[in-house]
Amino acid sequence: MAGGLPSAIANRLRDAGLRPTRQRVALGMLLFGGEDRHVSAEILHAEALMAGEQVSLATVYNTLHQFTGAGLLRELAIDGGKAYFDTNTSNHSHFFIESEGELMDIPGDSIRVAGVPEPPEGMRVSHIDVVVRLVPKGK
Structure with a gap:
């Protein structure tokens, strides 16, 4: 190092x-x-x-x-109790390869989320987590 x-x-x-x-x-x-x-x-x-x-x-x-x-x-x-920590703190989404338990970044502008409800009074949306789960084809 x-x-x-x-x-x-x-x-x-x-x-x-x-x-x-x-x-x-x-x-x-x-x-x-x-x-x-x-x-x-x-x-x-x-x-x-x-x-x-x-x-x-x-x-x-x-x-x-x-x-x-x-x-x-x-x-x-x-998966409920399993937590991962990401060193990239920007607002971005992830692929999750279920069989490997591995996360991969999806570029920030690749996913658009529509229909997000208005937050309650005095609150704001800090970010939206989207995890796209992947499995091998044919399964």
């Missing part, structure tokens, strides 16, 4: 209002050190352990939710 990456991640966390603890920086490097990606807490936990970080699954969950609350991640609930 690049020498400047830990300090860049620490600055990003500070800018989002989070204290850059060692574990937050380590998890941030895994999340934000490359291209946009979709991860579950379990995937990130396994990656952290493989990278030599001694971090509990509970800490990974807490950190992912802190990052989401700070606007650094977007949480996507798939």
Whole structure:
């Protein structure tokens, strides 16, 4: 990993209002050190352990939710209890490959949603989540 990456991640966390603890920086490097990606807490936990970080699954969950609350991640609930976290926080939709449990971005302007009801007084729509589920042809 690049020498400047830990300090860049620490600055990003500070800018989002989070204290850059060692574990937050380590998890941030895994999340934000490359291209946009979709991860579950379990995937990130396994990656952290493989990278030599001694971090509990509970800490990974807490950190992912802190990052989401700070606007650094977007949480996507798939199949009820399964949550994925997206490093691309822009308003976009997803393909979900059911057999792989894998999410892929759909460009933001590829899907149009019509008929969205007017939100209640004092509320606004922040974004609309669209997940297009994919299975192999013939199934």
